[in-house]
Amino acid sequence: MSRETHLPALFQLFREQGYDGVSLANIAKATGLGKASLYHHFPGGKDEMVLATLGYAGDWLEQNVLQPLRQDDGEVQELLQGMCDRLSQLYDEGRQPCILGTMTFGPVRDDLHEAVKQGLVEFIEAIALALVKAGVDEALAKERGEDALMAIQGSLLIARAMDDPKPFQRVLKRLPGQLCEGI
Amino acid sequence: MSRETHLPALFQLFREQGYDGVSLANIAKATGLGKASLYHHFPGGKDEMVLATLGYAGDWLEQNVLQPLRQDDGEVQELLQGMCDRLSQLYDEGRQPCILGTMTFGPVRDDLHEAVKQGLVEFIEAIALALVKAGVDEALAKERGEDALMAIQGSLLIARAMDDPKPFQRVLKRLPGQLCEGI
DNA sequence: TGTTTTGTACCGATCGTTCGGTCTCAGCCT
DNA sequence: AGGCTGAGACCGAACGATCGGTACAAAACA
Numbered sequence: 001m002s003r004e005t006h007l008p009a010l011f012q013l014f015r016e017q018g019y020d021g022v023s024l025a026n027i028a029k030a031t032g033l034g035k036a037s038l039y040h041h042f043p044g045g046k047d048e049m050v051l052a053t054l055g056y057a058g059d060w061l062e063q064n065v066l067q068p069l070r071q072d073d074g075e076v077q078e079l080l081q082g083m084c085d086r087l088s089q090l091y092d093e094g095r096q097p098c099i100l101g102t103m104t105f106g107p108v109r110d111d112l113h114e115a116v117k118q119g120l121v122e123f124i125e126a127i128a129l130a131l132v133k134a135g136v137d138e139a140l141a142k143e144r145g146e147d148a149l150m151a152i153q154g155s156l157l158i159a160r161a162m163d164d165p166k167p168f169q170r171v172l173k174r175l176p177g178q179l180c181e182g183i
Numbered sequence: 184m185s186r187e188t189h190l191p192a193l194f195q196l197f198r199e200q201g202y203d204g205v206s207l208a209n210i211a212k213a214t215g216l217g218k219a220s221l222y223h224h225f226p227g228g229k230d231e232m233v234l235a236t237l238g239y240a241g242d243w244l245e246q247n248v249l250q251p252l253r254q255d256d257g258e259v260q261e262l263l264q265g266m267c268d269r270l271s272q273l274y275d276e277g278r279q280p281c282i283l284g285t286m287t288f289g290p291v292r293d294d295l296h297e298a299v300k301q302g303l304v305e306f307i308e309a310i311a312l313a314l315v316k317a318g319v320d321e322a323l324a325k326e327r328g329e330d331a332l333m334a335i336q337g338s339l340l341i342a343r344a345m346d347d348p349k350p351f352q353r354v355l356k357r358l359p360g361q362l363c364e365g366i
Numbered sequence: 367t368g369t370t371t372t373g374t375a376c377c378g379a380t381c382g383t384t385c386g387g388t389c390t391c392a393g394c395c396t
Numbered sequence: 397a398g399g400c401t402g403a404g405a406c407c408g409a410a411c412g413a414t415c416g417g418t419a420c421a422a423a424a425c426a
Contacts, residue, residue: 036374040370153336158332223405
């Protein structure tokens with residue numbers, strides 16, 4: 001069992017409960033490993049676990065959401081629709097939180113904060129790039145990328161607080177059209 | 184010194200660091216009280232402290248944001264602009280988080296969760312009411328109220344993650360017009 | 367065999383909480 | 397006036413539990 005084996009379990013824990021909310025005892029139970037085994041796979045301790053988890057999530061996002069978005073051979077609106085479909089899958093139609101959002105409210109640790117920030121920036125830039133390719137002005141494209149992430153994170157937060165995934169679904173449905181407004 | 188005296192300090196702590204992130208030692212230092220004294224003012228312990236803090240924040244919101252929004256004698260757009268001005272003050276132009284957002288990512292405790300949910304619902308309904316009074320269809324008004332809170336919370340989250348309050352300021356600037364679209 | 371992986375027992379620190387008690391001060395009796 | 401009393405605000409010290417982390421040897425695998 002390599003360390004990658006257990007990253008999905010860590011991902012589920014951290015996205016739901018955040019850095020402070022997850023204890024090593026929780027992780028041990030979720031993975032079925034003892035503490036010593038956890039420290040064998042993650043010598044850096046909890047910090048390394050959460051950083052590896054962010055890396056795992058970032059890889060999934062990059063491969064399943066951002067890479068397809070960078071394709072050259074497609075109508076922008078269709079690319080964005082594909083992105084929304086993948087996001088709906090990632091967040092289980094609004095029933096699961098985003099680990100980047102969860103970690104934003106965690107303790108102030110520079111490396112963690114930087115990892116979250118970078119994940120968001122890459123996401124925003126991938127959207128902006130798609131819009132620029134479709135002829136949108138560069139500054140406006142970046143604004144719309146930010147708008148998209150604000151809408152996603154905001155809707156996930158509301159969905160979680162209200163125990164109702166519909167706000168997220170509504171936001172996701174109108175997102176492609178909203179981003180392409182004015183072509 | 185009554186317990187209300189210390190609520191602003193608790194508010195600042197909890198909005199920034201959340202339930203798990205704030206320890207009684209932190210609170211003791213911030214208030215200048217000993218731990219035992221905290222239990223004199225809040226016999227229910229940490230739970231009562233955070234609940235009282237949410238009540239304090241809710242009262243501020245009700246008095247300074249929602250009540251003015253319910254005024255009858257004003258153009259809707261102006262009422263919404265006033266709301267945004269107050270919100271800008273509450274969140275220090277995007278440099279301070281919303282305690283409702285922060286608490287959304289805290290541990291799953293039913294009473295806390297319910298208090299956060301209720302705060303959001305009241306906020307949404309106050310906005311929706313203002314729109315209904317201006318002639319907007321009831322269902323659409325509720326959707327736009329939800330949209331407003333998603334935009335606010337999403338922009339605050341992004342602002343915090345990126346160490347940049349501008350996304351929040353941008354969202355707040357366009358919010359009144361956005362809510363009144365199509366009169 | 368040697369290496370990787372694991373369970374157990376343990377560490378110091380900190381968690382939220384409680385105990386026992388001090389200090390101050392207004393109200394009341396004499 | 398002087399002394400007593402009770403309530404409220406406050407605090408130091410300690411509680412048991414849990415935190416993240418470690419030492420080490422048995423077990424599993426090569």
